[in-house]
Amino acid sequence: xxxxxxxxxxxxxxxxxxxxxxxxxxxxxxxxxxxxxxxxxxxxxxxxxxxxxxxxxxxxxxxxxxxxxxxxxxxxxxxxxxxxxxxxxxxxxxxxxxxxxxxxxxxxxxxxxxxxxxxxxxxxxxxxxxxxxxxxxxxxxxxxxxxxxxxxxxxxxxxxxxxxxxxxxxxxxxxxxxxxxxxxxxxxxxxxxxxxxxxxxxxxxxxxxxxxxxxxxxxxxxxxxxxxxxxxxxxxxxxxxx
Numbered sequence: 593x594x595x596x597x598x599x600x601x602x603x604x605x606x607x608x609x610x611x612x613x614x615x616x617x618x619x620x621x622x623x624x625x626x627x628x629x630x631x632x633x634x635x636x637x638x639x640x641x642x643x644x645x646x647x648x649x650x651x652x653x654x655x656x657x658x659x660x661x662x663x664x665x666x667x668x669x670x671x672x673x674x675x676x677x678x679x680x681x682x683x684x685x686x687x688x689x690x691x692x693x694x695x696x697x698x699x700x701x702x703x704x705x706x707x708x709x710x711x712x713x714x715x716x717x718x719x720x721x722x723x724x725x726x727x728x729x730x731x732x733x734x735x736x737x738x739x740x741x742x743x744x745x746x747x748x749x750x751x752x753x754x755x756x757x758x759x760x761x762x763x764x765x766x767x768x769x770x771x772x773x774x775x776x777x778x779x780x781x782x783x784x785x786x787x788x789x790x791x792x793x794x795x796x797x798x799x800x801x802x803x804x805x806x807x808x809x810x811x812x813x814x815x816x817x818x819x820x821x822x823x824x825x826x827x828x829x830x831x832x833x834x
Contacts, residue, residue, distance in 0.1 A: 616646040617662075624669075634685065637676035641689045644669035648695035663700030670696040687717030687726045691733075698737060704744060707737050728768035735761050735782050739789055748793050755790035762786045775821045780814035 620643025647666035670693035694710035711734040718727030762783040769779040787807035
C-alpha cells in the first residue's frame, strides 16, 4: 500500500496547531497577570487551567526551547487551577482543571497512572454537569493513555480487564461523538485500538481472530470517516489494517 501523503488542508491544520501551541501560552501568561489583580477565583482558575493546557500541548508538539520550564509551568499552573476551581465548587471548571493536570503529568513526567486517575475525575465531573463534551474528551484521552498499559502492567489478566473496559469505553465514545457531532477526533480509531489491544493477550486462536476482525472493521470505518471529514489518518489505524 502506497504511503498516504498529508493533504494541503491537513498540512495547513498542522501549521495552525503549531502556531496555537506556540502563541497561546504567551496569551495565558498575560491572562494570569490580569486576573490575579481582580480577585475572581473562577477567572483566575480558568486562566491557570488553559495556560497549563497549552504548555502541555506545546510539550506534546515539542515546541519551545526550554522543555523543563514548560513542564514546570504546566504542572504548577494545573495544580493552581485545581486548587482554585475546587474553591469555586464549579464542576465544569474542576473537570477541565483535571484535564489540564492529566496532560501536564503525562507530558512532563510520563506518568500514565496519574494521568488516567485525573482523567477519571474529569469524566466524573462531566457526568455531574451532564456535559457530553467534557465526558467524551476525558474518555477519549483516557482510552489512548490506557492503551499502553502493557508497558507497565505485567499481569496478563489485568491487561485483559483493562482492554475489555476500553472496548466498553470506546462504544460510549462512538455514541457521545455522534451526539456532539465531533469531527476533530475519530471515535472508530479508539474502537480499533481497543480490540487490537485485547487481541494481544488472547490465547485462543478463534477468539484472537474474531477480535482482530473487529479491529480491522473499525479501522476501515476510521479511514472512511477520516476521508469524509478530511482528518489525517493515524499510523496506528493503518497498522490495524496491516
